Amino acid sequence: MxxxxxxxxxxxxxxxxxSQGDIVAAMARAFAAVDLAPPPRDEVLGIVGLSLDVAMPTLRPDLSAAAHARMAQAYKDAYMQLRADAGVVQSSxxxxxxxxxxxxxxxxxxxxxxxxxxxxxxxxxxxxxxxxxxxxxxxxxxxxxxxxxxxxxxxxxxxxxxxxxxxxxxxxxxxxxxxxxxxxxxxxxxxxxxxxxxxxxxxxxxxxxxxxxxxxxxxxxxxxxxx
Missing domain, CATH: 3.40.50.1000 (HAD superfamily/HAD-like)
Incomplete structure (x- = not known):
C-alpha cells in the first residue's frame, strides 16, 4: 500500500x-524615512513573519497609516538594494x-x-x-x-x-x-x-x-x- x-x-x-542582517538594516531605513530611530534589534526580529502592513503598525501603533505606508515602501526599497548589492547567497x-x-x-x-x-x-x-x-x-x-x-x-x-x-x-x-x-x-x-x-x-x-x-x-x- x-x-x-x-x-x-x-x-x-x-x-x-x-536574512536578519538585511532585515535589521532595511528596518533602520524604514524608520529613517519618517525621521525616527529604529527599535532595538530584538524588537525588529520579533515581527519577522508578519506582512509589512501589519509589522509597521505593530512596531509603532502611534503613527498614522500614511507613515506606515512610507515605512513599508522604504523597507521594500532598502531590502531590494541590500540584496542587489550583496547577492542573495550572501545576504540571505x-x-x-x-x-x-x-x-x-x-x-x-x-x-x-x-x-x-x-x-x-x-x-x-x-x-x-x-x-x-x-x-x-x-x-x-x-x-x-x-x-x-x-x-x-x-x-x-x-x-x-x-x-x-x-x-x-x-x-x-x-x-x-x-x-x-x-x-x-x-x-x-x-x-x-x-x-x-x-x-x-x-x-x-x-x-x-x-x-x-x-x-x-x-x-x-x-x-x-x-x-
Missing part, C-alpha cells in the same frame, strides 16, 4: 535562510543542512514541498533563483495574496493547491506566527530553534527541533501517528 500524499510547508526568513544564506533536507524530502515521491512566507512574490522569486531552488516548491504562498500570518489563509490555500489533507500537512517555522497559523489551519507545526523567536514563544508547536538533522525524524513521528 502506497503512502498518502504529504505536504511540508516551510517558512523562509529565520527557517530556511538567515541558507541555514546549515537546509539544502540537504530539501533535497532529501524532494526525493520522496509521496512528499510535496511548499512555502508560506511574509515575503512578496518578487522577493521569494529572487531568493529561489539565487539559491537554485527552482522546481522544489509546488505551492508558494506569499504576502501579496493573503492576510498576514497568523491567519491560516496561506496554509489553507497550500492544501487546496495540492489536495493534501490537514492530517498529512506540516508547517515548519521559527516564529509564534507560524505555529499559530498552523494551529488555526488544523495542521501540525514544527518549530525550529535557530530562528528569530525564542523557544518560549513557540508554545503551539507540536515539536521543536534543534537542527535540520533532526527534522526528518520529527516528520516521521508525526506521520506515524497520522497513518
Amino acid at each position: 502506497s503512502a498518502p500524499l504529504r505536504l511540508v510547508i516551510f517558512d523562509v526568513d529565520g527557517t530556511l535562510v538567515d 544564506p541558507l541555514y546549515p543542512g537546509a539544502m540537504q533536507t530539501l533535497q532529501a524530502l524532494y526525493a520522496l515521491p509521496e512528499v510535496l514541498l511548499g512555502v508560506a512566507t511574509g515575503k512578496s512574490r518578487r522577493g521569494l522569486d529572487k531568493l529561489i533563483e539565487g539559491h537554485g531552488l527552482e522546481g522544489y516548491f509546488v505551492t508558494q504562498q506569499v504576502a501579496d495574496f493573503h492576510p498576514s500570518k497568523p491567519h491560516p489563509s496561506m496554509i489553507l490555500q497550500a492544501m487546496a493547491d495540492t489536495g493534501v489533507t490537514p492530517s498529512e500537512t506540516v508547517m515548519i517555522g521559527d516564529t509564534s506566527y507560524d505555529m499559530e497559523m498552523a494551529a488555526a489551519a488544523g495542521v501540525q507545526g514544527i518549530g525550529v530553534s535557530w530562528g528569530y523567536h525564542p523557544r518560549e514563544r513557540l508554545g503551539q508547536a507540536s515539536r521543536i527541533v534543534e537542527d535540520y538533522a533532526d527534522l526528518r525524524a520529527a516528520l516521521d513521528q508525526i506521520w506515524s501517528v497520522s497513518a
Whole structure:
C-alpha cells in the first residue's frame, strides 16, 4: 500500500535562510524615512513573519497609516538594494543542512514541498533563483495574496493547491506566527530553534527541533501517528 500524499510547508526568513542582517538594516531605513530611530534589534526580529502592513503598525501603533505606508515602501526599497548589492547567497544564506533536507524530502515521491512566507512574490522569486531552488516548491504562498500570518489563509490555500489533507500537512517555522497559523489551519507545526523567536514563544508547536538533522525524524513521528 502506497503512502498518502504529504505536504511540508516551510517558512523562509529565520527557517530556511538567515536574512536578519538585511532585515535589521532595511528596518533602520524604514524608520529613517519618517525621521525616527529604529527599535532595538530584538524588537525588529520579533515581527519577522508578519506582512509589512501589519509589522509597521505593530512596531509603532502611534503613527498614522500614511507613515506606515512610507515605512513599508522604504523597507521594500532598502531590502531590494541590500540584496542587489550583496547577492542573495550572501545576504540571505541558507541555514546549515537546509539544502540537504530539501533535497532529501524532494526525493520522496509521496512528499510535496511548499512555502508560506511574509515575503512578496518578487522577493521569494529572487531568493529561489539565487539559491537554485527552482522546481522544489509546488505551492508558494506569499504576502501579496493573503492576510498576514497568523491567519491560516496561506496554509489553507497550500492544501487546496495540492489536495493534501490537514492530517498529512506540516508547517515548519521559527516564529509564534507560524505555529499559530498552523494551529488555526488544523495542521501540525514544527518549530525550529535557530530562528528569530525564542523557544518560549513557540508554545503551539507540536515539536521543536534543534537542527535540520533532526527534522526528518520529527516528520516521521508525526506521520506515524497520522497513518
